[in-house]
Amino acid sequence: xxxxxxxxxxxxxxxxxxxxxxxxxESVWGWVFLLPTIAAIGLVNVYPVxxxxxLSFTDYDGITExxxxxxxxxxxxxxxxxxxxxxxxxxxxxxxxTVVVMLVLGMGFAVLLNHDFPGSGxxxxxxxxxxxxxxxxxxxxxxxxxxxxxxVFNGLLQLAGLERVLWLGSGKFALAAxxxxxxxxxxxxxxxxxxxxxxxxxxxxxxxxxxxxxxRWELFRHITFPYLQPILIVTTLLMSLWTFNNFTMIFVLTGxxxxxxxxxxxxxxxxxxFITGDMGMAAAIGIVMMLIMLSYGLVYLRFYRxxxxxx
Amino acid sequence: MATETxxxxxxxxxxxxxxxxxxxxxxxxxxxxxxxxxxxxxxxxLFPIIWMMLSSFSAASLSDIVENGLGWYLSSMSxxxxxxxxxxxxxxxxxxxxxxxxxxxTALSIVIATFGGYSIGRLRYxxxxxxxxxxxxxxxxxxxxIIIPLFIIFRNLGLFNSLTGLIVAYVAFTLPFTxxxxxxxxxxxxxxxxxxxxxxxxxxxxxxxxxxxxLSAPAVATTFIFGWLLAxxxxxxxxxLINDQALKTLPPxxxxxxxxxxxxWGLIMAGATTVTVPLLLLxxxxxxxxxxxxxxxxxxx
Numbered sequence: 001x002x003x004x005x006x007x008x009x010x011x012x013x014x015x016x017x018x019x020x021x022x023x024x025x026e027s028v029w030g031w032v033f034l035l036p037t038i039a040a041i042g043l044v045n046v047y048p049v050x051x052x053x054x055l056s057f058t059d060y061d062g063i064t065e066x067x068x069x070x071x072x073x074x075x076x077x078x079x080x081x082x083x084x085x086x087x088x089x090x091x092x093x094x095x096x097x098t099v100v101v102m103l104v105l106g107m108g109f110a111v112l113l114n115h116d117f118p119g120s121g122x123x124x125x126x127x128x129x130x131x132x133x134x135x136x137x138x139x140x141x142x143x144x145x146x147x148x149x150x151x152v153f154n155g156l157l158q159l160a161g162l163e164r165v166l167w168l169g170s171g172k173f174a175l176a177a178x179x180x181x182x183x184x185x186x187x188x189x190x191x192x193x194x195x196x197x198x199x200x201x202x203x204x205x206x207x208x209x210x211x212x213x214x215x216r217w218e219l220f221r222h223i224t225f226p227y228l229q230p231i232l233i234v235t236t237l238l239m240s241l242w243t244f245n246n247f248t249m250i251f252v253l254t255g256x257x258x259x260x261x262x263x264x265x266x267x268x269x270x271x272x273x274f275i276t277g278d279m280g281m282a283a284a285i286g287i288v289m290m291l292i293m294l295s296y297g298l299v300y301l302r303f304y305r306x307x308x309x310x311x
Numbered sequence: 312m313a314t315e316t317x318x319x320x321x322x323x324x325x326x327x328x329x330x331x332x333x334x335x336x337x338x339x340x341x342x343x344x345x346x347x348x349x350x351x352x353x354x355x356x357l358f359p360i361i362w363m364m365l366s367s368f369s370a371a372s373l374s375d376i377v378e379n380g381l382g383w384y385l386s387s388m389s390x391x392x393x394x395x396x397x398x399x400x401x402x403x404x405x406x407x408x409x410x411x412x413x414x415x416x417t418a419l420s421i422v423i424a425t426f427g428g429y430s431i432g433r434l435r436y437x438x439x440x441x442x443x444x445x446x447x448x449x450x451x452x453x454x455x456x457i458i459i460p461l462f463i464i465f466r467n468l469g470l471f472n473s474l475t476g477l478i479v480a481y482v483a484f485t486l487p488f489t490x491x492x493x494x495x496x497x498x499x500x501x502x503x504x505x506x507x508x509x510x511x512x513x514x515x516x517x518x519x520x521x522x523x524x525x526l527s528a529p530a531v532a533t534t535f536i537f538g539w540l541l542a543x544x545x546x547x548x549x550x551x552l553i554n555d556q557a558l559k560t561l562p563p564x565x566x567x568x569x570x571x572x573x574x575x576w577g578l579i580m581a582g583a584t585t586v587t588v589p590l591l592l593l594x595x596x597x598x599x600x601x602x603x604x605x606x607x608x609x610x611x612x
Binding site: 158 | 546583
C-alpha cells in the first residue's frame with residue numbers, strides 16, 4: 001500500500017517525466033533526424049548571418065583583419081546618405097510596382113482562363129511558360145530585346161513610325177524596363193495560384209447568385225474575391241520577398257545603371273562587397289536589408305498562421 | 312452569313328436588325344471573339360520566348376527583316392551559333408558543371424530533408440514547431456548578406472573555387488524549401504504507419520526508408536523538381552564562389568558573354584535557349600507536378 005503510494009508520487013514527479021520524455025524514442029529520433037539539417041543550415045545560413053552582423057561593426061576589405069569601428073556604418077546609412085536612400089527607394093519601387101501589376105495581370109488572366117473553352121488547358125500551359133524560364137535567360141533575352149539599334153521593341157516602334165527609345169541606357173527608363181521583364185517572368189505565378197483557387201469555388205454559389213439577378217461584377221466582388229483573399233495575401237507576400245531578394249534580373253539586365261538609376265539593394269550590397277571591396281559597409285547595408293525582410297516576413301508568418309487556424 | 316440570318320429577321324419582328332447587333336447576339340461569335348482575345352494574349356506573352364529562339368538561329372533585327380523580306384530572314388537562319396557555342400566557348404563544360412552541381416545538391420538536399428521533414432512532420436517532441444518556424448525565418452535572410460561571410464568562410468575551409476563547395480552551399484540553400492515541402496506531405500500520411508512497421512521489427516530509420524519514402528514517391532519527385540529548379544537557376548552564389556572558368560556553372564558563364572568587346576547576340580540567345588530547353592521539356596512532361604507542387608508546397612510554405 002505504502003510502496004504503491006510512493007511509486008505514484010515518483011511517476012508523477014516532473015523530473016521523472018522529463019527523464020522519460022527525453023528517453024522516449026520520438027524526441028531522441030526527432031533531434032537525431034534534424035542533425036544534418038542543423039549542420040547544413042548552421043554552416044551556410046546561421047553562422048554567416050552572425051558573422052555578417054559582426055562584420056557590419058567593422059572596417060573590412062576582405063584581406064586584412066577587420067577593425068572594430070562600432071556603429072559608424074549604421075550612423076552613415078541613417079544620417080542622410082543620399083546614395084543609400086536612392087537605392088532603397090528604387091528597391092521599394094521595384095518590389096511594389098512589379099507586385100501590384102503582377103497581381104492585376106494574374107487576376108485578369110485567371111478570370112479569362114476560368115471560362116470553359118476548347119483549348120483552355122493548352123492556353124493555361126502556354127501562359128505558364130515565362131514562369132518556367134531561368135532568370136539568366138529572361139534577363140539576357142530582355143536585354144537583347146531592349147537594345148537601341150537592333151532590339152525588337154525599337155524595331156516595332158520604328159514600324160509604327162515612332163522614334164527609337166534608349167531603354168536601358170537612360171536613367172529615365174532603365175528601372176521601368178527591368179520591371180516589365182520581371183513582371184512578364186512572374187505574373188503566371190499569380191495567374192495559376194488564383195486559377196487553382198477559382199476552380200475550387202463551388203459553382204452552386206454562382207448559380208444561386210445568378211438566380212438572384214447579380215451582375216458579373218457583383219459575382220466577382222462578393223464570391224470570387226473573398227474566396228481568393230487568403231491565397232492573395234500569401235502569394236503577394238511571397239512574391240514581394242522573392243522580388244526584394246532577387247539579384248539576377250537587375251544585375252544582368254542593367255547592372256544597376258546607368259549611374260544608380262536602376263540599382264536595388266542586393267546588387268548594391270554585392271558591388272560594395274566584391275567590386276568596391278568595402279565588406280564592412282556591405283554587411284551593414286545587408287543587415288538593414290535583412291531587418292526589412294524579417295519585419296515583412298513576420299507579417300507573412302502571422303497571416304500564414306491565421307490561414308492555418310481557419311482550416 | 313447574310314443568307315443564314317435572313318429568315319430569322321423575317322420571322323422575328325422587333326429583333327435588332329443591323330448586322331452588328333445580330334452578331335453581338337450570336338453566342339458563337341461572342342465565344343469566338345473571346346477566344347480570339349485569349350489566344351491573342353497568349354501570343355503576346357509567348358513572343359519574347361519565340362523571339363529568343365528565332366534569334367538563336369539568326370540574330371537579325373526587325374528592321375533588317377522588314378527591309379530584306381521574310382525569305383531573306385529564313386535563309387539567314389542556321390545552326391552556326393550553336394556550333395560556335397559548342398566548339399569555341401566553354402559552354403559544354405559549364406553545362407556539365409551545372410548538371411552535376413544541381414543534381415548532386417538536390418539529391419543530397421532531398422536525403423537530408425526526408426529525415427528533417429519526417430522529424431518535423433511526424434514526430435512529437437518539444438521544439439518541433441519552433442524549428443519549423445525557424446526554417447521559414449532562414450528564408451528571410453537575404454542571400455546578398457549571407458554571401459559575404461560565406462565567401463570568407465569557404466576561402467578559409469578550402470571550399471572556394473570548387474564544385475564541392477558550391478554543392479554544399481546549394482544543399483543548404485535548397486534545404487529549408489525541400490524540408491518544408493516534404494514535411495507537408497509526410498504530415499498528411501495516415502497515422503501510425505511506421506509504428507506498424509516497427510512492430511514488425513524494423514528500426515525507426517528502416518521504417519522511414521521502407522514505409523514512408525515509397526508512399527511519398529510523387530511528393531519526393533515534385534520536391535526534387537522544385538529543388539532542382541532553385542539550384543539550376545542560382546546565380547549569386549555561383550558568381551561569387553567560383554572563379555575558375557573551367558569550374559563555372561551556366562548562369563555566370565553565359566553572363567560573361569555580354570561583357571565582351573564584340574557582343575554576339577546570336578550566340579548569347581543560343582546559350583539562353585539551351586539553358587531554357589531542359590526546363591521547357593521538364594514542364595511539358597511533368598506539368599501536373601509543377602502546378603500541384605505550387606499549390607501544395609510553394610504557396611503553403
